Amino acid sequence: MKWTHVSENWPAFFEAITEKWPEADEAELDEIDGDQRAFIxxxxEVTGQEIxxxxxxxxxxxxxxIPSDVVMDPTHDGHSIALSAKYVGEGEDEYDDDARFGDDDDAEDRD
Known part of the structure; x- marks a missing residue:
């Protein structure tokens, strides 16, 4: 993954960061706000290591x-939906409800 993935989805990475560095505090991470130099x-400081x-x-x-919970992050999902617009027909909106295509649960009930 690249730092841009981390900085664009900063709060979603808190769990992965605290798993890797248990000394890290979420309130402090929140103040860092994705700034790579500040994070380093x-x-x-918290680990006592050299820079x-x-x-x-x-x-x-x-x-x-990228941790799976980050991939499922609503910010990331919204970005993925927006990118899918190139596959949506003219005059349609990629954010439209697709209920007219049926419900997957109903299809399973019929099987």
Whole structure:
């Protein structure tokens, strides 16, 4: 993942951050507001590591996958819906209710 994924969905990453760095406090993270330099300084302070060591640890963390709870974040979902607009026919709105296509639960009941 890239830092832009983290900064754009900052609050959604709190759980993943506190899992990786249990010393981190959500109130402090909230004040950092996705600022990478501030985050590096903060993690360095709470873990007692040197800045370079912290930077390397964060770089390694970023090499992993985006946590699934972040992918499910409403902000991310809204962005995905907006991107899907290119597949929606002219005159239709990607945010329209698709109830006219039926309900998946009803289809399961008929099977």
């Amino acid at each position: 300084r903060y993690i360095s 370079e060591e912290t930077r390397d640890e964060i770089r390694e963390w970023l090499a992993g996958e």
